[in-house]
Amino acid sequence: MWGSNGIWTAAINLLFTLMGQAMRMAQLPEHLTPERWLAQLLSSGEARKGGVVKRQIRDVERIVGREAFVDEIERRGFQVLENGRHFIVFCNDAPIRRVRPQPATVDVCPVRSAFERAF
Secondary structure, three states, rough: OOOOOOHHHHHHHHHEEEEHHHHHOOOOOOOOOOHHHHHHHOHHHHHHHHOOEEEEEEHHHHHOHHHHHHHHHHHOOOEEEEEOOOEEEEEOOOOOOOOOOOOOOOOOOOOOOOOHHHH
């Protein structure tokens, strides 16, 4: 179809290379356990000072799991918010206040599926 077996071979090799990279990314290194990852996050300088740390939700779910992550945050008396693709952890128990509340007319979930947009 492309006129050369070499092109097919190159395309297949590229496909297998990309598949291998994706599989390696999905696996955790042996030295990185969920417990160690959580301990490193929550013993960081910012966390020790009562500051704020954030992590991508996909990383939390892949490494520790959402439920275990939230349980550990609550166990330490910290607070966690979810915004977009991040968890934001407030490493203290101080109140969280919105600086400027959003108007009540703003749609809380502006993203709609293709099916919802069709109607």
